């Protein structure tokens with residue numbers, strides 16, 4: 125009854141107005157699953173390949189017609205008749221059919237769409253919400269959100285070198301309370317930016333994008349907004365950064381274009397540690413560039429006992445790359461983006477590898493998103509403990525928060541939320 129009977133893909137638009145792949149999977153019993161694929165801007169060099177048509181006359185060169193055609197052709201033929209309950213076989217079949225290491229022939233966007241639509245159809249066949257189908261009765265932990273309220277880097281047109289300034293409502297006792305607290309700070313920040321004469325336009329992930337040039341300027345406004353909202357920075361909210369350092373690492377140096385200066389790897393580390401001393405920063409994602417392994421190791425050795433250091437570009441959601449980090453002693457947490465690796469099965473392996481090694485897991489959106497909320501369910505289903513899904517505005521971001529509010533309600537009294545875990549450093553007791 126759970127055999128895949130029909131697979132159909134189409135082009136839809138993502139939050140940046142670029143085409144993306146959406147896939148419908150139907151099972152023999154009539155159950156259906158639909159998944160839309162996200163897309164990054166500050167992509168890691170080792171991500172699975174997102175297939176784009178590149179024809180400038182169509183969809184400003186960003187069409188995904190080929191990926192869609194692959195789903196409706198080769199992939200549909202290969203997976204039709206397979207059992208949707210056997211996710212591992214469905215995913216392995218597509219990986220084998222593609223035949224490349226980076227999923228570049230069929231497109232990771234094509235493969236991921238089918239992978240996620242399959243698990244959603246299987247969940248429906250079992251009449252279970254996705255988070256429970258994926259995680260079973262143990263799936264009760266709601267993630268602590270890292271809410272991105274100031275955007276820079278590749279996600280905004282301002283001069284700010286760092287890509288993301290986030291707040292984590294670690295003092296909240298439930299996910300709903302975390303959203304309420306974050307929303308209050310977001311609106312307070314908007315007011316104080318406007319009062320100071322800054323523009324309050326938002327970047328790709330819905331955070332404000334004023335013309336700041338230094339991290340200090342952004343952090344001072346964020347701290348003020350936390351306090352003006354009646355909260356204590358460091359106790360009720362921790363600050364999390366994603367400098368996305370690979371984006372400004374050139375010729376062995378970190379080139380801070382906004383600040384108009386260059387830092388060596390050591391100076392860049394000292395600068396980050398100085399920021400972490402002066403502000404209540406609990407977590408830094410991609411503090412070092414994806415290929416600055418010496419820097420990664422030095423920073424982890426020096427600050428890994430007190431800072432969450434999240435590997436995004438350096439791991440690309442790849443379990444083998446993560447194992448290199450675990451063995452090599454760099455990072456102590458991983459960002460998980462389903463489209464960086466391209467199938468649910470591989471994503472699960474990465475999350476399990478991280479958990480086994482005591483690395484924390486942050487489920488993550490991409491800067492180009494859709495209304496799809498699969499990552500909200502996966503964050504709970506896989507017990508990630510943290511999620512990063514943008515600001516408290518823009519439907520592509522709030523869709524995930526709203527889904528997590530629904531999941532928490534559905535779990536009722538059995539739901540768990542552990543905000544303090546992030547600042548207490550539970551993840552560091554390896």
Ligand SMILES: O=C(O)[C@@H](CO)OP(=O)(O)O
Pocket residue numbers: 163164165166167168288329366368436459488489490491492
């Ligand atoms: O760097 C990141 O962590 C992501 C998501 O915030 O950005 P992008 O999707 O552009 O890679």
Ligand SMILES: [Mg+2]
Pocket residue numbers: 366368409410436437459
């Ligand atoms: Mg990142």
